[in-house]
């Protein structure tokens with residue numbers, strides 16, 4: 001929450017360091033992307049001459065080198081396609097560039113935090129500025145105070161400034177679970193657990209549809225302001241999904257902790273392929289939203305010492321949780337499950353979550369046997 005003059009200094013700083021990062025990137029590219037030490041020899045004096053302090057200059061060089069490391073790792077992992085693909089040629093044929101408001105790392109020498117006053121003192125190209133106010137939730141402030149460690153990133157987005165701090169929160173020692181909670185992910189019900197919790201997707205799906213309708217309207221106008229509003233809208237939507245996912249993850253982890261249970265999650269590889277959808281539903285599904293929910297559950301569970309296992313979800317919607325009979329016909333409709341063998345009738349998602357719970361328990365037991373020291 002910088003005042004106007006402070007905001008101007010921060011904005012100018014980001015523009016300067018990112019402009020220089022683009023230049024360092026060109027030098028790196030021209031020299032075949034040398035190691036950080038050699039890249040520093042080529043660029044450090046010029047960065048200092050441009051008014052960057054020693055720390056800022058080193059951060060710019062490291063940021064550029066790290067960006068190339070990431071790019072090369074992505075290429076190696078095949079994330080940019082085959083050697084002759086368009087995307088890969090595009091990525092390899094020119095230097096990496098940095099947006100004017102891209103993140104800039106700050107260490108403790110360039111940035112200091114006064115938690116009680118909720119202010120920071122931060123290096124800028126116009127000198128160090130003090131008493132820059134920041135805001136965060138009460139919980140976040142506690143985490144900052146206790147666990148903040150290492151570098152923070154300064155970014156600018158839509159005219160607002162954010163500091164993204166790194167916090168190293170210790171994890172609890174995982175306990176031996178007394179049973180598992182199975183979590184079934186779906187479109188109609190975002191998540192259903194074997195203990196009875198159900199997060200309906202209705203609200204989220206309705207929100208998504210409304211956003212999509214508005215987006216279609218905006219997309220017709222190709223003006224600059226329409227583009228900006230589209231961007232804002234998609235960010236707002238992502239925040240909404242994120243918030244929902246946080247709430248669902250917290251509910252599930254708290255429940256597991258309270259009952260000393262573990263959590264059994266579906267492996268998410270290929271949820272898009274696995275879930276067959278009619279067209280209107282397709283827009284509601286975004287695999288990243290499910291992957292995010294999985295990530296949130298995992299990190300909240302690790303903090304609380306709740307064991308998490310990943311299981312193969314294949315046929316979990318067609319298998320009976322009571323007798324194990326697998327039959328496509330068991331699933332009568334989207335919501336209803338009726339076993340052709342033992343006759344049990346259940347909510348389809350609830351049945352699937354119980355199947356996942358059992359698989360989690362089996363996976364845990366199998367893992368424990370393989371973890372146990374071999375008897376001679």
Ligand SMILES: [Zn+2]
Nearest residue numbers: 320323339342
């Ligand atoms: Zn059955």
